Amino acid sequence: MRTAVLVEPTEFELEDRPRPSPGPDDVLVAVRDVGICGSDVHYYEHGRIGDYVVEDPLVLGHESAGEVVEVGENVTDHEPGDRVALEPGVPCRRCAHCKRGDYHLCESVRFMATPPHDGAFTEYVSWPADFAYTLPESVSTAEGALCEPLSVGIHACRRGSVGTGDTVLITGAGPIGLMVLEAARAAGATDVILTDVVDEKLAFAEKRGADLAVNVAETDLDAAVAEYTDGVGADVVVEASGAEPSIKSTIDVVRRGGTVVLVGLASEAEVPIDVLELIDNEVDVHGSFRYKNTYDAAVDLLADGEADVEGIIDFQSELEDIDAAFRRAMEPTVVKGMISLDS
Numbered sequence: 617m618r619t620a621v622l623v624e625p626t627e628f629e630l631e632d633r634p635r636p637s638p639g640p641d642d643v644l645v646a647v648r649d650v651g652i653c654g655s656d657v658h659y660y661e662h663g664r665i666g667d668y669v670v671e672d673p674l675v676l677g678h679e680s681a682g683e684v685v686e687v688g689e690n691v692t693d694h695e696p697g698d699r700v701a702l703e704p705g706v707p708c709r710r711c712a713h714c715k716r717g718d719y720h721l722c723e724s725v726r727f728m729a730t731p732p733h734d735g736a737f738t739e740y741v742s743w744p745a746d747f748a749y750t751l752p753e754s755v756s757t758a759e760g761a762l763c764e765p766l767s768v769g770i771h772a773c774r775r776g777s778v779g780t781g782d783t784v785l786i787t788g789a790g791p792i793g794l795m796v797l798e799a800a801r802a803a804g805a806t807d808v809i810l811t812d813v814v815d816e817k818l819a820f821a822e823k824r825g826a827d828l829a830v831n832v833a834e835t836d837l838d839a840a841v842a843e844y845t846d847g848v849g850a851d852v853v854v855e856a857s858g859a860e861p862s863i864k865s866t867i868d869v870v871r872r873g874g875t876v877v878l879v880g881l882a883s884e885a886e887v888p889i890d891v892l893e894l895i896d897n898e899v900d901v902h903g904s905f906r907y908k909n910t911y912d913a914a915v916d917l918l919a920d921g922e923a924d925v926e927g928i929i930d931f932q933s934e935l936e937d938i939d940a941a942f943r944r945a946m947e948p949t950v951v952k953g954m955i956s957l958d959s
């Protein structure tokens with residue numbers, strides 16, 4: 617099977633690898649669509665993300681969906697022909713975190729495209745059947761693949777307890793910020809403010825329904841939020857840029873008693889925050905790591921037309937063109953590139 621392998625930074629090789637056989641509890645999936653995530657691009661450019669270092673050739677891609685072509689002997693809830701979205705992180709199922717339901721926090725998680733685990737830029741993936749979610753007719757495999765970033769958005773909104781009538785401020789209008797926008801709307805947020813430093817990203821966010829889009833490189837965010845919220849501040853602020861000034865700004869624009877959800881990964885682990893302000897204003901700060909139990913919700917939102925993910929796709933390329941696709945994905949105004957296979 618054709619497989620795109622990152623052999624060293626900025627260099628893919630197309631290899632012919634043996635097609636896997638599904639284990640007893642697995643489905644074998646013919647991969648159809650795989651999103652190019654910022655983390656894939658980071659591994660492509662730098663060969664590492666923090667402590668995760670690409671030491672051996674690695675298959676990238678963790679936003680994937682495809683068609684079941686074979687099922688293991690114990691699998692009763694999937695059959696060949698099912699179209700499925702693959703949840704990319706498979707936990708150990710035995711540790712304390714898994715047993716208390718926080719399977720996304722499992723320290724032994726096998727997460728696609730995170731060294732040393734291979735991802736989905738390949739023709740076939742064998743994957744645990746219970747981490748494969750059937751897509752209804754109305755949901756395409758491209759949308760199925762984007763259940764992954766949508767899941768990040770859903771989890772962030774759950775962490776922030778976003779509810780009906782809330783004003784949600786999202787910092788960063790990349791794919792994650794835009795998915796938080798979708799999830800926040802679905803959770804009942806009536807006012808959504810997006811920030812970025814790139815005008816094109818903000819114009820796109822407005823097209824996708826942001827009520828207010830603020831370029832923080834040009835405009836005073838505190839003043840803009842104060843004006844929009846009559847001086848109260850946002851109920852929930854979801855940080856989705858990873859930029860240090862943006863992380864710092866979250867506590868200035870959240871309302872007293874509001875919630876800050878940190879999603880964006882700062883390049884430096886330590887970001888100075890005014891803790892007195894946090895205490896005085898009784899602000900809840902939550903980290904948000906990937907997601908748990910979100911795929912069913914993501915598929916339902918797409919099936920019901922309550923979330924749109926397809927609209928963020930800028931281009932779809934073939935596996936053979938993965939190098940050019942990654943270079944294109946690095947352009948600052950591109951939101952989402954996909955690799956699509958029709959094997």
Ligand SMILES: NC(=O)C1=CN([C@@H]2O[C@H](COP(=O)(O)OP(=O)(O)OC[C@H]3O[C@@H](n4cnc5c(N)ncnc54)[C@H](O)[C@@H]3O)[C@@H](O)[C@H]2O)C=CC1
Binds near residue numbers: 654768812858
């Ligand atoms: N916690 C988690 O589980 C996950 C975290 N992430 C992280 O979330 C962040 C967002 O991911 P993507 O949307 O894929 O990244 P991205 O890089 O495509 O988007 C980030 C956006 O933030 C904007 N930005 C830069 N500086 C800014 C500032 N000062 N204020 C407001 N916006 C600013 C950029 O112009 C860009 O549009 C990244 O840090 C990523 O590593 C991504 C997936 C899961």
Ligand SMILES: CC(=O)[C@H](N)C(=O)O
Binds near residue numbers: 654
């Ligand atoms: C941080 C990422 O972008 C990646 N999706 C991951 O969950 O590791």
